[in-house]
Amino acid sequence: MSGPERVRRRLRTAARWAFADRYGLVLWLGLLCWFGLTWRVGVFIQDTYATANTLVALADGQLHVTEIRYSLTLGSQPGLHRYDGLLYGRNYGQLALAVPLVWALEGVATVVDPRLLLAGLWAGLGLAFVTQVGRLDGVDRERTVTAGSVVVALLFAGSVLTATNLDPDRLALAAYQLSTMAAAATAGLLLYRLVADWHGRRIGLAAGAALGLATPVGFWATIPKRHTLVAALVLATVYAFAVSRRTDGRTALRARAAAYAFAGAITWVHAFEAFFVVGVLGIVDLLTARSNRPRDLLVVGLVLLLAATPMLATNYAISGNPAEPPRLLPNVDGGDVEFSPDTDGGADGSGGTDGANSGTDGGSGSTGSGGDGTSGTQDGESARTPPDTDPVGSFVESTVDTASSTAGAVEPIWTFAGGAVADGVDTLDEPARLSHVFVRSGHVPGVSYRLNDYEVIELTLLEATPILGALLAVPVLAGRRLTGVTFDSLRPPDPRTLSPRRQTDSLVVALAVVLTVVYLPRLPxxxxxxxxxxxxxxxxxxxxxxxxxxxxxxVVDETAWLWRAYVGSLLLAVTVVLGGIVGLGLALGEAVQYHALWNLAAATVCALAVVGRTLAPERVTTRTVAAGLALPAGFTTAFLALSGLVYFEYGTYAFDLVRVVADLLPTL
Incomplete structure (x- = not known):
């Protein structure tokens, strides 16, 4: 075998490992192209200032912030922490993924204009997408590639002809956003692989596409918050767990270890969520594993430790305590730490500091004190004591001190985690609060909208993801399963005897319940x-x-009808929403709530169709169910598009042709 052939073979093997098949690659590329269409290079959520500035520092090879590139003051950067006179950010695991993108964009920008660089990047992804679509089974390759290439070329040419200047300093922020877009596309790919393994490629593709087009994953794809990356890592954990249950031998052990690796990686992004993901995974895994031999447990334990090592090393490098993440350090602005147990140097964790800054572009979202925005070392020299003259005694003393401080940090974290679960369970007795989180938002009593300019732009889970109305059929299915069950058969089965699907379902349900309950006390x-x-x-x-x-x-029986109904629903949604905005003269909050009501109506139709088919399959056709699924998907896609074009204004569009289109639409 020649050298080039060997390289091609290895590339095909790597692509198959990463994307499973060509359909997975098409899905991943398509989602990236979709996210890029309404991409704005700018700051939407106020605490992006701190993490973006931290990314600049990390790309320069240091953990502490010395350049305040994206904000004028320290007080406008919630999430910026101080230790030993130095400034630190958070979410270092998320930022580490963006560092290579920063280097790549800034390197290419030395010879290519930044605006044309972003347009060319999207065009390259678009060409790769249409080329791979042309190679799918049953597709007219020549016609598809030709037509798709023409569309991509026209969009690129339009962006070049309408291009405006883009400050090269914004490329680090653009790289940050690109990393989140890649994570969102990867989440769609993982869901495709997970569902396809159980139910076939067609349903897997529908699931992956729906995640990017018909859920808030598409909304947050270009907003560099930790939530998208955590969602992708949680999905990767579930997928690896599923593989470990449907395979045997070393493959199963490797997949089982991979599940712990993905869960452990979350610690470097947000240790609070990782605590519960690892805990739930450990419980479900031990209960359902075919074997818990000491050797197997040693392997997964070592993998988990290795996955958490970057977090432990980062914590130690910053504070000298591997169990004390930056979130537990004092905030620069003196505000509350988002999630923190009570510590001597921290906050009480009683409130969030995020602000939806939808009207600014890199400016200060709040007034604050501390620093002139030029350096992160204003508070004097390091307070660390010089080393002891006795090296052995110094080593022993530092080891004891580190162990003591680590134990002191672990205990309140453990107490805080237990308190979060207890408080979340107590919240289940508050139906009004649960309604404002899951069903209907509107103007929620007791919630301050001052930082949102008093605009009611919050959506509930169902308003943001109306396709979840289909889950109303789950209680019906559960009730049907329990019908006719005798008392003797109510004995819970041995978890190890469940099918791989049921074991995976158990993990999914457990993760969903725990990750929901621990956040309920903070919502809405x-x-x-x-x-x-x-x-x-x-x-x-x-x-x-x-x-x-x-x-x-x-999905299987009415695939063509499903997609036609989806396109029709999308056109209907854009028409009625834009018509309502213009005809009723709605402001921002009113427009978002108007759209939310339509989404709730679509969720109701979806629930009725799916539940009706479940109860009376002879009366409700599969085509009706397909239409019921397409309706909320279309309205959600419209919300994602209008959020980028009409609802929220911040930053500058990555592609100026989109800016030209947005200028033709109503403004709020």
Whole structure:
């Protein structure tokens, strides 16, 4: 075998490992292109200032912030922490993924204009997408590639002809957003692979496409928050767990270890969520594993430790305590730490500091004190003591001190985690609060909308993801299963005897419940937008929708009708929403709530169709169910598009041709 052939073979093997098949690659590329269409290079959520500035520092090879590139003051950067006179950000695992993109964009920008660089990047992805579509089975390759290439070329040419200047300093922020877009596309790919393994490629593709087109994953794809990456890692954990249950031998052990690796990687992004993901995975895994031999447990334990090592090393490098993440350090602005147990140097964790800054572009979203925005070392020299003259004694003393401080940090974290679960369970007795989180938003009493300019732009989980109305069939299916069950058969089965699907379902349900319960005490918030704290739960919920038999039957039997109905629903949604905005003269909050009401109506239709088919399959056709699924999907896609074009204004469009189109639409 020649050298080039060997390289091609290895590339095909790597692509098959990453994307499973060509359909997975097409899905991944298509989602990236979709996210890029309404991409704005700018700051939407106020605490992006701190993480973006931290990314600049990390790309320069240091953990502490010395250049305040994206904000004028320190007080306008919630999430910026101080230790030993140095400034640190957070979410270092998320930022580490963006560092290579920063280097790549800034390197190419030395010879290519930044605006043309972004347009060319999208055009390259678009050409790769249409080329791969042309190679799918049953597709007219020549016609598809020719037509698609013409469309991509026209969009690129339009962006070049309308291009404006883009400050090269914004490329680090653009790279940050690109990393989140890649994570969102990867989440769609993972859901495709997970669902396709159980129910076939067609349903898997529908699931992956729905995640990017008909859920808040598409909304947050270009907004660089941790939630999208955590959602992708949670899905990767579930997928690896599923593989470990449907395979044997070393393959099963490798997949089982991979599940812990993905769960452990979340610690570097957000240790609070990782605590519960690892805990739930550990419980479900130990209960359902075919074997818990010491050797197997040693392997997964070592993998989990290795996955958490970047987090432990980062914490140690910053504070000298591997169990103390930057979130537990004092905030620069003196505000509350988003999630923190009570510590001497931290905050009480009683409130969030995020603000939805939808009207600015890199400016200060709030007034604050501390620093002139030019350096992160204003508070004097390092307070660390010089080393002891006795090296052995110094080593022993530092080891003891580190162990003591680590234990001191672990104990309150453990207490805080238990308190979060207890408080979340107590919240289940508050139906009004639960309604404002899951069903209907509107103007919620007790929630301050001041930082949102008093605009009611928050959506509940169902308003943001109306396709979840199909989950109303789950209680019906459960009730049907329990019908005719005798008392003797109520004894719970041995978890190890469950099928791989049921074991995976158990993990999905457990993760969804726990990740929801621990956040309930903090919801609803003025800046939840699409209940972003529950963002990792959304892909798990879409997986649940795909497990409903009526949904699967409709997708398989009426695929063509489903897509036609989706396009029709999208056109209907854009028409009625824009018509309502213009005809009623709606402001921003009114427009978002108007759209939310339409989404709730679509969710109701979806629920009625799926439940009707589940209860009376002879009366409700699969075509009706397909239409019921397409309606909420179309309205959600319209919300994602209008959020980028009409609802929210910030930053500058990555592609100026989109700016030209947006200028023709109504303004709020």
């Amino acid at each position: 918030l003025f800046s939840q937008l699409t209940v972003r704290y529950l963002h990792p739960v959304v892909p798990l919920a879409v997986y649940g929708v795909c497990r409903v038999p009526a949904v699967r039957t409709a």
